[in-house]
Amino acid sequence: MTAEAIAATLQHDILSGTLSPGTELVQSELAARFQVSRIPIRDALMLLSVEGVVTVTPNRGARVIQLSPSEVQEIFDMRVLLEGDCLRRAIPYMQQADFERIEHVLRRSNLEVQTEGWAEGDWNFHLALYSPSGRKHQIVMIEKLRRRCQLHIAAYRTLPEETLQWIRDHELIMKHCRNKETEAAVDALKRHLSEAGKTLVRAMPTS
The missing domain is CATH 1.20.120.530 (GntR ligand-binding domain-like)
Incomplete structure (x- = not known):
């Protein structure tokens, strides 16, 4: 499964409310879910970061954005x-x-x-x-x-x-x-x- 396909699925989950604001996106869990290595997961999260729906923090992982x-x-x-x-x-x-x-x-x-x-x-x-x-x-x-x-x-x-x-x-x-x-x-x-x-x-x- 490509990073683009993973990103599209996760974005749907985020925009539909399945993944709520502030949800931690754990690479190992996502890799197991999509049955891929962490590399396409990491790339997918970076794509979602560019789209503005995920925040990626070095050494701290990724989360769905949560606005005040x-x-x-x-x-x-x-x-x-x-x-x-x-x-x-x-x-x-x-x-x-x-x-x-x-x-x-x-x-x-x-x-x-x-x-x-x-x-x-x-x-x-x-x-x-x-x-x-x-x-x-x-x-x-x-x-x-x-x-x-x-x-x-x-x-x-x-x-x-x-x-x-x-x-x-x-x-x-x-x-x-x-x-x-x-x-x-x-x-x-x-x-x-x-x-x-x-x-x-x-x-x-x-x-």
Whole structure:
């Protein structure tokens, strides 16, 4: 089994909440699980470190990242800035084909809100919104920040319980985009992200 395949499996476990924030990732245990030597395990952990979901400390091993409430709030503040800017840049370039793609992923996302695929569906919707901006590097940054939030959302079971509001938010953002109401769309997105951040922070232990 390759390091890439191991990393993909572990990332799924992390983002789905199977491996919770702060979980120690012991190389010998992982090697036994995947029936490989420690070398591909070490490489897989380094790949996950680059993705920002694992911290690797020399001579101390690796752990799933564990953020404090203030750190989660900081990430959501960054997301509001980056994602709001990306959407503002995208709307002027949205054409009929873009709206059809966004509506398609929105319908699919709405069907997945109470399934294990909710996070992927949510990201696909936001990615479809931002892609017309052409801001590839900015979108990569957004995706990494979202992953850090997602593993905590999965651990504390927050947003999947807010599905009706989540669907309404997405549909409102889409409506404003189609009408080329840029500032209204950006404001709706920022409120959507800010409320998600507040919901997660409230669910997290304070110590």
